[in-house]
Amino acid sequence: MRFFIALLTGLFLATAPVAAQDPLPSWRQTGTKERILTFINQVTSPKSRFFVPREDRIAVFDNDGTLLLEQPIYVEVLQVIDRLRSIALSQPSLRDVQPYKAALDNDIAAITAMGSPALIDLVAKTNAGMSPDEFRSAVEAWFKTTRHPRFGKPLDQLTYQPMVELIRLLKNRGFKVYIVTGSGVEFVRAFSQKAYGIPPENVIGSTGKLSVTRNGNTLNLVREPHIDRINDGPGKVIGISETIGKRPILAFGNSDGDYEMLQWTTEGTGARLGAFVHHDDAKREYHYDRNSSVGRLNRGLDDAPGRHWLIISMEKDWKRIFP
Amino acid sequence: MRFFIALLTGLFLATAPVAAQDPLPSWRQTGTKERILTFINQVTSPKSRFFVPREDRIAVFDNDGTLLLEQPIYVEVLQVIDRLRSIALSQPSLRDVQPYKAALDNDIAAITAMGSPALIDLVAKTNAGMSPDEFRSAVEAWFKTTRHPRFGKPLDQLTYQPMVELIRLLKNRGFKVYIVTGSGVEFVRAFSQKAYGIPPENVIGSTGKLSVTRNGNTLNLVREPHIDRINDGPGKVIGISETIGKRPILAFGNSDGDYEMLQWTTEGTGARLGAFVHHDDAKREYHYDRNSSVGRLNRGLDDAPGRHWLIISMEKDWKRIFP
Numbered sequence: 001m002r003f004f005i006a007l008l009t010g011l012f013l014a015t016a017p018v019a020a021q022d023p024l025p026s027w028r029q030t031g032t033k034e035r036i037l038t039f040i041n042q043v044t045s046p047k048s049r050f051f052v053p054r055e056d057r058i059a060v061f062d063n064d065g066t067l068l069l070e071q072p073i074y075v076e077v078l079q080v081i082d083r084l085r086s087i088a089l090s091q092p093s094l095r096d097v098q099p100y101k102a103a104l105d106n107d108i109a110a111i112t113a114m115g116s117p118a119l120i121d122l123v124a125k126t127n128a129g130m131s132p133d134e135f136r137s138a139v140e141a142w143f144k145t146t147r148h149p150r151f152g153k154p155l156d157q158l159t160y161q162p163m164v165e166l167i168r169l170l171k172n173r174g175f176k177v178y179i180v181t182g183s184g185v186e187f188v189r190a191f192s193q194k195a196y197g198i199p200p201e202n203v204i205g206s207t208g209k210l211s212v213t214r215n216g217n218t219l220n221l222v223r224e225p226h227i228d229r230i231n232d233g234p235g236k237v238i239g240i241s242e243t244i245g246k247r248p249i250l251a252f253g254n255s256d257g258d259y260e261m262l263q264w265t266t267e268g269t270g271a272r273l274g275a276f277v278h279h280d281d282a283k284r285e286y287h288y289d290r291n292s293s294v295g296r297l298n299r300g301l302d303d304a305p306g307r308h309w310l311i312i313s314m315e316k317d318w319k320r321i322f323p
Numbered sequence: 324m325r326f327f328i329a330l331l332t333g334l335f336l337a338t339a340p341v342a343a344q345d346p347l348p349s350w351r352q353t354g355t356k357e358r359i360l361t362f363i364n365q366v367t368s369p370k371s372r373f374f375v376p377r378e379d380r381i382a383v384f385d386n387d388g389t390l391l392l393e394q395p396i397y398v399e400v401l402q403v404i405d406r407l408r409s410i411a412l413s414q415p416s417l418r419d420v421q422p423y424k425a426a427l428d429n430d431i432a433a434i435t436a437m438g439s440p441a442l443i444d445l446v447a448k449t450n451a452g453m454s455p456d457e458f459r460s461a462v463e464a465w466f467k468t469t470r471h472p473r474f475g476k477p478l479d480q481l482t483y484q485p486m487v488e489l490i491r492l493l494k495n496r497g498f499k500v501y502i503v504t505g506s507g508v509e510f511v512r513a514f515s516q517k518a519y520g521i522p523p524e525n526v527i528g529s530t531g532k533l534s535v536t537r538n539g540n541t542l543n544l545v546r547e548p549h550i551d552r553i554n555d556g557p558g559k560v561i562g563i564s565e566t567i568g569k570r571p572i573l574a575f576g577n578s579d580g581d582y583e584m585l586q587w588t589t590e591g592t593g594a595r596l597g598a599f600v601h602h603d604d605a606k607r608e609y610h611y612d613r614n615s616s617v618g619r620l621n622r623g624l625d626d627a628p629g630r631h632w633l634i635i636s637m638e639k640d641w642k643r644i645f646p
Contacts, residue, residue, distance in 0.1 A: 055522055132564055176524070189568045199378055200498070200568035212557035212583065219557075219587050221564055223644055234542075235536035241455055241544055242530055244567060245512045245523035260535065264542050 007276050011063075023169040025078035026162040026320040027089035032312055036166065039273045040099060043249060044104055044173045050271035054174040058248040060240060060261060061167070063188055063205075065254040065295040066277050069148065069158035071286045072108050075296055076183045078155065079142055081111060083126040120227055122173035123184055124208045132210070133188050135223060139190035151322070156191040160277070160314075161323045163252070167196050167300060170250070180239060180246075181205040182257055187221075204239045206231045234259040252277065255295040262300075275310035276300050284321045285314055325558075334607040350566040351641040355635055359489065362596045366572060367496045373594035377497040381571040382488070383563060383584060386504035386511055386528075388618040389600050390519060392471065392481035394609045395431050396617055399506045400442060401478065402465055404434060406449040428457070435616050443550055446507055447531045451548035455509050455533070458546060458602040462513035474645075479514040483600070483637075484646045486575070490519050501571075503563060503582055505555035529554045529563045531619040559584040575600065578618040585623075585632055598633035599623050607644045608637055 042050040043057065064070035064174030072177045084103035087094065094100040099122065102110035111119070127135055143156045146199035151158060167177050179198055181188050192198040207223035237260050240248065251258070251265035254277040262274035276297060279288050290298040304311050314321065343441035365373040366380065388392040390460055407426035410417065417423040422445065425433035434442070466479045474481060488498050502521055504511050508528030515521040532547035554562045560583050563571065574581070574588035577600040585597035599620060602611050613621040627634050637644065 055516075058524075079417060093545055132568070185565065186568065193378075201381075201566065203568065210561045210564060212560050218590055219560065219583060221560060221587075237535050237542065237544060238533045241533060242508065243524065245455070245509065245526065264544075 023172075024165050026165055026318060028317055028319050030313075030317050031158065034308060035310060036273070039250070039271060040169065040173055042271050045144045050126045052249055052270065056246060056249065057175040058244060058246050059167075059170050059175045059177045059250040060180045060236075060248045060252075060265065061177065062236075062253040062255070062258045062261070063179050063183060065279065066252055066258070067159055067167075067179070069151075069155070069160075069285070070254075070295050071288070072149065074183060075155045076187045077111065079187070080119075080122050080126050081106070081141065082142065082146070083107070084122075087126070104108075104196050116232075120206065120230060123187075123206075124223075124227045125225045128183075128208070128223050130217050130223050131221050132223065133184050133221075136190045139187055143315075152288045153322075157193050158322055159195050161320050162316070163277075164323065165198055166223070166252075167198065171197065177202060178240075178244065179203045179205070180236050180261060181233065182230070182236075185231075186210065189288065203242045204231060204236075205219070206235075220292060221288070223255055232257045237264045238263070245293060249273070251275075253300075254279065256299050257295075259300050259303075263307070266307060266309065273310070274307065275312055276304060277312045278314065280313055281315040281318075281321070283315075325334060346495075347485065347488050349488055349641060351640055351642050353636075353640050355633060355640045359596070359598075360634060362573070362594060363492065363496055365594050375572055379566060379569060380493075380496070380498040380574065381569050382490075382493050382498045382500045382573040383503045383559075383571045383575075383588065384486070384500065384578040385559075385578070385581045385584070386502050388602065389575055389581070390482055390486050390490075390502070392478070392483075392608070393476075393577075393618050394611070395472065396435055397506060398478045399446060399510045400434065401469070402462065402510070403442075403445050403449050404429070404431070405465065405469070408444075410449070438554075443529065443553060446510075446529075447546075447550050448548045449509075451531070451546050453546055454544050455546065456544075457459065458509050459513045462510055466514060476645075479518050481645055482518050483641070484643050485641045486521055486600075487646065489575075490521065494520065498573070501563075501567065502523060502526045502528070503554065503559050503584060505553070505559075508554075509533065525561075527554060527566045529558075555580045557583045560587045563587070572596070574598075576623075577602065579622050580619050582623050582626075586630070589630060589632065596633070597630065598635055599627060600635045601637065603636050604638040604641075604644070606638075 024033055042048045043052040045051060051240045061067055064074045081103045084100050086102035093125055095104060099111060143154055146155055148155055148244050163322045170177050177198055179188055179192055183205055185203055185207055188205050189200040189203050192203050207228040209226040209228045211224055212220050213222055246270045250266045251262045252275045253262055266272040266274040279286050291303060347356055365371045366375040368374060368603055384390055388396045388428040396536055404426045407423050411427050412425035418427060422434060442462055466477055469478055471478055493500050500521055502515055506528055508530055511528055512526050515526050530551040532549045532551045534545050534547055536543045536545055570591045571588045573596045574585045575598045576585055589595040589597040602609050
């Protein structure tokens, strides 16, 4: 009997610290954290009038600028610049041709100035011909050799620690957590499990055309140099509908490209939470919003109060930025 | 202490019957069942040299003819015929125009003779203008009022009980189970949870174009009358790659439209299982294969032995067909 009591006590000791522990230690107590925790409690407590059954607890997160550093430019574009550079080095005739010249000069401003459609086209073209698996291996290898110009760390390690904690908490409370990104789906799948604990099948992103080819008796999948679907703005709503088939109850983004995703999420019935990460911390990260060519947040800032969306201040709400 | 022993005994009694229970009671002991169970044990036993970690245990199933009755024609086409009929009844000028006339005459042979591309086009056109949610509700309502011409039961209840048991077993053993169907993704999502315990986000199917429209300040998703992606044949491999981003380790189908999905699955390294359900039971279900216009299985029958794919005989391997 003594052993049995010891067993029970052991069980109690094993579970008690978990309940007492702060699930979001990198968030300051500024009101934002409390509002997030209140929402999670409301939708997960069976007695709450806002209770949501487990199967409908869908949470969606933008990637670049919401979970991961996106300055001086989206990580995927840095990979493309490196690809352009290595192509130019092997084909000298391209060295004075744009965008290869800009890549050789590491002229990120010139690359950014090309604009989104041209950039997305470049992403598709520079990584064509590989299978999705080969591409993912190439991206994994690239992350190992690349460092951020300002922080000197591998780019897939410059995740936002407060958001990683939030994802973990949501999963513990029965949410299915998806990344819904404008970046290429295979690019983000290359690091989503390691960086956030989000498996490949929970990443929705822009897609390039794939083709199935036959090598003798064996099938191969090959990336074609053409964009299939751009998962940005209203495209994120379409991506969510096609892949999940349910309206999320929580959506976090950081730019106007996430506006429709937040709108779609919070226009559903019942308790909903929409939030923008506001990059207002020049000291520890970057300060940009209305006039930035990367991750512009303009309309979102204007409309957030009226739509009851949270604005997360990186400077005030977050104790720590990176892991 | 006595209480503790009682507790342990209670735990033992509570778990023992589960272990002893046959997880596939509707399968006869013909060798097929044993081969399926051996595969599941191999990939889920940590000490097995074929062990596959939980996150890579992806299983994919075709829907029509593999999990659900597909005769006299795919269930989705029966819904389209009913839509055509109700359109024709409200627009008398269409009554002598094909395919409305065939629908009014319930001439399934004439509809089938249109061929797959025309049928898929019809599916998109007859259900356009609704939101995905409205469409799903319409499909749910349709199932409630429709009965199978031969079996007299609701069409979403004519699932194959042995396959429902297999899906349950796979989920219990840590597999993520997906439906990969040539039918429209929203159509199958309308009943997948109830019929098989497979949630909407685990259904990959053909998709129609969606558009995002604004009604005042509110977003709406609308089904356009155009096909986006046909999830059949090689398209199933592309759908799996885009949505899951992993190669499955188990694939079950019943027609040549599933050939590439089985091939892609079983060409991976390690233990793999591919299988065709063979409709060879005219008495309890239907007998069709090489010459059928619905669910044709020809190349698959020829190549199955060489590729070590199982052929499941509905007549010999299944004790029961329907729940």
